Amino acid sequence: MRLARFSTVRGRLLALLIAIAVPVGCAAAFAAYATYRAATVTIEAAQERAVDDFAVRTRVWYRGAARALLAFGTMANDPRVDPAACKEAGLEAMQRVSGFRAFFLRSADGRICAGSLDANLSKETLSDVARQLAGLPSVANWNGADLGRIRYDQITLAGQRYLAILMADAQASNGRLQEALLLTGPELLENVFDLGDGRRDMDVALIGRGSGVVASRGDNADLSWLPQQDRVPAGRERWTARSRDGQDRLYAARMVAEPDLYVIASFDGGPAQAARMQFLVLLLAPLLTLALLCLVYLRAIDKHCARWLRGIEAAARARASSGRTRAAIADDMPSDIRSVAEAFNAMVDEQEVRQRRLQTALDDNRFLVRELHHRVKNSLQVVQSYIGLSKRDYRSEARLALADAECRVHVLSAAYRFTLADGEMQPVRVDLFLDDVVTMISNLIRSREQWVTSSIDTAATLSVDRIIPLGFLVADVASRALRGTPGVRITVSVVDVDDATIEVGLDADREISHGAPPRVFAGLLAQIEAVQTAEPQGGALGRWRVRHAS
Incomplete structure (x- = not known):
């Protein structure tokens, strides 16, 4: 069994216990089943022997009665025996043998010998009974003993029940016994059905x-x-x-x-129920013992091993919110786990020292970076102000060129202003940034009869490295349209295409002439990672789709 498949100590120890307990439980279950099966086979065999015993008793009784009838009939059928003497001898024999009530003998030559201890059993009645039984199927021979054609039955005459035994030979020759009938009381056979003392099952x-x-x-x-x-x-x-x-x-x-x-x-069902109870006891006793052993084993694992490991794990995870968390150490800890806990606490102490040093260095570095960006932002504002002042000394194309330059410097300045709004570098919201750029374009580049407006509906953000070229793209497209078309109105729109894509578009209120974009335009699209979805045509100045992280 590969214990390495289990990732935890508790899992491996439990798997080892199960690997031992399962074969033991299977062996106990097999032994219990074997015992139960042996008990049920013994019970079934005893029950079958009991039924066989009653069947043998009954057969022996009927065979004994049939032999007695055959012996008496053979003797009484002797021609030298007078019919009157035959009847008297039969009645005397029945009086001595308790339970025999009547007999009827008929020879092949028509001689009849009949007698009864009950007055209601006449010769004619016995003859009718013999004729009736002779018409019914005879019983099969037992163990090869051929006593002739025999019929066992039960009849009721004058409200009294009798057991009847008929021996018949329809092919008997003259002088031979053709029919012999014996009627006995049912109590003779009842005595055979003795259950013995204590047999109540x-x-x-x-x-x-x-x-x-x-x-x-x-x-x-x-x-x-x-x-x-x-x-x-x-x-x-x-x-x-x-x-x-x-x-x-x-x-x-x-x-x-x-x-x-x-x-x-x-x-x-008592013996079978007792066998089932014995089976359940033999099956459940070892299984419950194994289960109890498993519970005690799991309790010991949890108390002496897993509890301390969980304490070390909890201390490790709690360090994210509490810097002074340490693994608990107690006198009753196992020595190896105690060593691990002490090593963990020593590691935490060393890590806290290093972390304080790193935090100090990080604070210094963050301060320097923030100061550097502030210097860049301030420098850009100085450059923008210098261009604005210089623009007053020029007219016409030179003034427009300086306005374009001032607008681009403002894009850089605005980008750094937004990304450093909270003192740390962070993504810039597209809507706030482009609104600011559109306002600057409207203030610096457009003439009095021209208008630049925005329709921005998105909460997307871009990093400063991508937001700056996006501002350059909008400023470049808008600037070329404003310089070439007097009185034009330009709308900058931004909409969400899906959760990770926005579409930026510029539209004019009239058709304008479109020229080839400057070479730097392709570089701006590559920096933004934008895909152009509509070429400049008519009043449309172009549309681009940009993917963002949020």
């Missing part, structure tokens, strides 16, 4: 498609835990669905006797 039931709940166990005796939509499993299934009481529950189901009988169980 699941509800289980044996469901018959078309016959409803055969047997069940659990806290919810009203069976409201069953799913709203019946779902016959194709094998081993596990899903989440809405129960009859409107809650989302987890279900697992196993087929017991295809195609109708299956075991379905609903599990309490």
Whole structure:
């Protein structure tokens, strides 16, 4: 990790901490997830084993009852057994075996042996039940044990519920058992569905498609835990669905006797919730520890490092407004940062000494420059006054030439007057300067029937090096127009083209004859950095665009 990418000490130390904390946090998160996943797999495996256990119990019970029926039917079907003795033997056996209520045997040669402990179960009723069950699909064989065609079902006779086991062989030869029916009480199978002590986290039931709940166990005796939509499993299934009481529950189901009988169980979410809580604790505990460590680390960085660095930085920045600011030095400062602060204060002391010396030299230099410019301005005023006095002794062309010279000297004098207005060199406002130049042109060059006016709408400024040639340009163009055209009226206009450009134009109130400008004119345009946008034509004396800084 390149710590140089971070510009601050705090950033680099924090990046180093993150580089250490992130792998640790990832390892803690992976360990927490692995533990959670192992717990959920264990819970799911235990739930699946519980459902398999109930399915095996049910299969074992039904297979035992079927074997007992097959053994008794084979023995009772012996031709040597009298039908009356068969019935008595069957009734005696049922009295000894609690829960068996009735049986019905039919041989291929038409002999019938039937008996019942309930008076409402007659031979004809049992025969109808056997015929009805024989028309329904039989169950598949288990583990390759072929006991013949068998049907398990639940029936209700005279308001009482019975579990029915039918063994049938329609192709039986004479002397062989063709149908054997056994009816038992549902309590026999209910005893098989024993949840054991302390099992309050699941509800289980044996469901018959078309016959409803055969047997069940659990806290919810009203069976409201069953799913709203019946779902016959194709094998081993596990899903989440809405129960009859409107809650989302987890279900697992196993087929017991295809195609109708299956075991379905609903599990309490307590173990899964405990696993999730364990996962959150295992995940958040190290992450919160790392976060707390980061906060303590950041606090230590701020208290023992960044605070003193910020003090040195604040002292350095405060020197712009306060000349006596020093970096704070305390006894509890780290030695290396204390050394930096002391070096900074020593540097400030040396800089203040140099600054006082430089300021003294600068004040002296500024005074000399100001005096020099004042001497230049005064000298220009003397030259202007001398030209003005000399102009009285001449007439005609010589007087006009001296007036032009006086006007140009005034341009120089005005430029220095405006740029030194506050005692320091500063940019000159174009509007104030050109108004002054136009006034001087009107006073020195124009005749009585001529007029020179200004229309200046700008707040732009130019440096003295550019404002002087601009004044020369205006004076030159106006002077040539005034000397060549009697009675002319000239307007000097300045407008803003945009925030950084002005346009200077001179216009006459009549058409005048235009001659070639003097050679110095091109030099003036170059000094001003002006671009001519309109050639002199008719009453237009020319237009130029000048860029400025403000």
